[in-house]
Amino acid sequence: NAGVTQTPKFRVLKTGQSMTLLCAQDMNHEYMYWYRQDPGMGLRLIHYSVGEGTTAKGEVPDGYNVSRLKKQNFLLGLESAAPSQTSVYFCASRPSGGQGEQFFGPGTRLTVL
Amino acid sequence: AQRVTQPEKLLSVFKGAPVELKCNYSYSGSPELFWYVQYSRQRLQLLLRHISRESIKGFTADLNKGETSFHLKKPFAQEEDSAMYYCALHRLNKFYFGSGTKLNVKP
Numbered sequence: 001n002a003g004v005t006q007t008p009k010f011r012v013l014k015t016g017q018s019m020t021l022l023c024a025q026d027m028n029h030e031y032m033y034w035y036r037q038d039p040g041m042g043l044r045l046i047h048y049s050v051g052e053g054t055t056a057k058g059e060v061p062d063g064y065n066v067s068r069l070k071k072q073n074f075l076l077g078l079e080s081a082a083p084s085q086t087s088v089y090f091c092a093s094r095p096s097g098g099q100g101e102q103f104f105g106p107g108t109r110l111t112v113l
Numbered sequence: 114a115q116r117v118t119q120p121e122k123l124l125s126v127f128k129g130a131p132v133e134l135k136c137n138y139s140y141s142g143s144p145e146l147f148w149y150v151q152y153s154r155q156r157l158q159l160l161l162r163h164i165s166r167e168s169i170k171g172f173t174a175d176l177n178k179g180e181t182s183f184h185l186k187k188p189f190a191q192e193e194d195s196a197m198y199y200c201a202l203h204r205l206n207k208f209y210f211g212s213g214t215k216l217n218v219k220p
Contacts, residue, residue, distance in 0.1 A: 008129075011165050031206065040122070040212055041212055042117075042119075042199055042210040042212040044210070045207055045208060045209070048207065050206055059207075090156075099165065100145055100147065102149075102159070104156045104158065107156075
């Protein structure tokens with residue numbers, strides 16, 4: 001039972017490049033979330049999903065796209081990376097009907113040059 | 114708009130001293146509030162939630178709707194409590210996190 005895993009752990013991109021971050025969970029959770037963590041700003045919600053095939057915008061969705069084709073996976077895409085997207089990205093999942101606890105992945109550190 | 118404010122970026126206390134990490138929120142309804150903790154080199158994890166009224170690792174947090182606060186308290190801090198603490202509000206499937214408070218417990 002791996003919980004929530006994120007791929008890759010680290011990545012360096014050049015401005016304008018694209019990439020996809022993968023989040024996978026093996027707990028059969030309905031809800032999945034993508035956050036970015038920046039110094040002094042805590043975690044900010046980028047996009048989230050309430051179930052397979054659904055996605056919704058969070059607080060800071062611009063410049064990102066997501067897909068939830070399979071229940072266990074939640075992909076975060078950057079079509080044209082910008083230096084402002086340098087951050088640590090966290091994925092989280094939680095079950096429906098629970099008391100709200102989220103289970104977090106280890107994070108992906110992304111640097112955009 | 115929902116907001117969660119943690120006014121202290123850093124809190125340093127000596128071992129055995131009481132600790133209080135402040136959290137204020139802005140939300141007019143009945144909030145669901147949480148405290149998450151991130152120890153060094155570990156994942157963010159749930160510490161406690163207001164609905165459970167529980168004490169975890171000696172920490173408690175009381176929801177004060179009048180003051181819109183959810184402060185985290187511990188009567189006697191331990192060195193292993195040193196970590197980053199985040200207050201979070203849950204509403205309509207979204208979570209809003211504060212900017213976090215780094216707690217440093219000195220020996």
